Amino acid sequence: MHDQKASAAQALRLVTSRFPNALGALLGGSVTQGRATATSDLDVAVLLPDTDVTRREVVRHEGRVVELFLNTLADMPEFFEWDRARRRGTVLFLYDRGLPLYDPHGHVRHTREQARAVLAAGPPPLTSAEWDRGRYGLTCLKDDLADSPVGSRHEQLVLADFALREAAHLLTAHHGAWTGIGKWLPRRLLSADPVRGKALLDGHRAVAETADPVPLATAVEDVLHLVGGPLREGYAQPWRS
Structure with a gap:
């Protein structure tokens, strides 16, 4: 199992260097579930100011592949509903189970509460x-x-x-x-x-x-x-x- 503390520190360095205006961030995926290996990528969710753009990016940081889930704060409710409609809840589970890296204003905590409320409702029934x-x-x-x-x-x-x-x-x-x-x-x-x-x-x-x-x-x-x-x-x- 790859060291979670080292992975969290690595992810935080990425966030602070690439997204200095980030409102918060957390680390998810296999690292936080005890399933990671030394070659596992990092899944990092970053909350951005509303002047930025919601998107997904894949980068390499310090020799490691990182999947970035980048969302503006205003987009989160609509994005969570889109994620729910796919019935997979990828980003919903990332916020539910992820490890907070940076949350100076409580935005990550509030977004986690939103995610958990959507997860509790379950995926939409099939027509x-x-x-x-x-x-x-x-x-x-x-x-x-x-x-x-x-x-x-x-x-x-x-x-x-x-x-x-x-x-x-x-x-x-x-x-x-x-x-x-x-x-x-x-x-x-x-x-x-x-x-x-x-x-x-x-x-x-x-x-x-x-x-x-x-x-x-x-x-x-x-x-x-x-x-x-x-x-x-x-x-x-x-x-x-």
């Missing part, structure tokens, strides 16, 4: 059209996966990836839970539903390791029945909604 689109797409992926010949490993692996992602989307939505991408997908999936989440992840691994699509197809079917069943015939999607 009826979104449920139908998700069920239809996952049904197609399940059927294609179950029918995939062992020799078509590229197709099989791609289908497994998409099936896992779509099943995770529907399963977390069913539980009113946050989802994620990359390394956060399995973490959020297991948090939302340890049993069905593990079945999906184990099924995905079975496709990768043994070319056996049955466990994943079975786990996907279980998710489909939980959210209303497979959907094929009768599905319709208007071009304009």
Whole structure:
């Protein structure tokens, strides 16, 4: 595990040198969760005056990659709602769980309170059209996966990836839970539903390791029945909604 104190000092040097007018800053990501290694990047959120611009930047500081989440104070409520609508809450969780680096006027503390209120409300529920689109797409992926010949490993692996992602989307939505991408997908999936989440992840691994699509197809079917069943015939999607 990379030293948290050293990482925090490094992040603070970056903030004070690049953003002398910053209203506050905090360090998040793997460093604050005890998961970091010496090569892990730093996730740093910086609150800026309203004369600046909300944006995201990636820089290298003292030989280390740093992802900067730069937000003006006035933009935070709208930005948090945008982050909530994506159902991942990336910056919301950064403020909720991050380590304050610099907060002379209490702006970071207040912004953390805002983030926690939005997180407590949970992600927005899916609309009826979104449920139908998700069920239809996952049904197609399940059927294609179950029918995939062992020799078509590229197709099989791609289908497994998409099936896992779509099943995770529907399963977390069913539980009113946050989802994620990359390394956060399995973490959020297991948090939302340890049993069905593990079945999906184990099924995905079975496709990768043994070319056996049955466990994943079975786990996907279980998710489909939980959210209303497979959907094929009768599905319709208007071009304009």
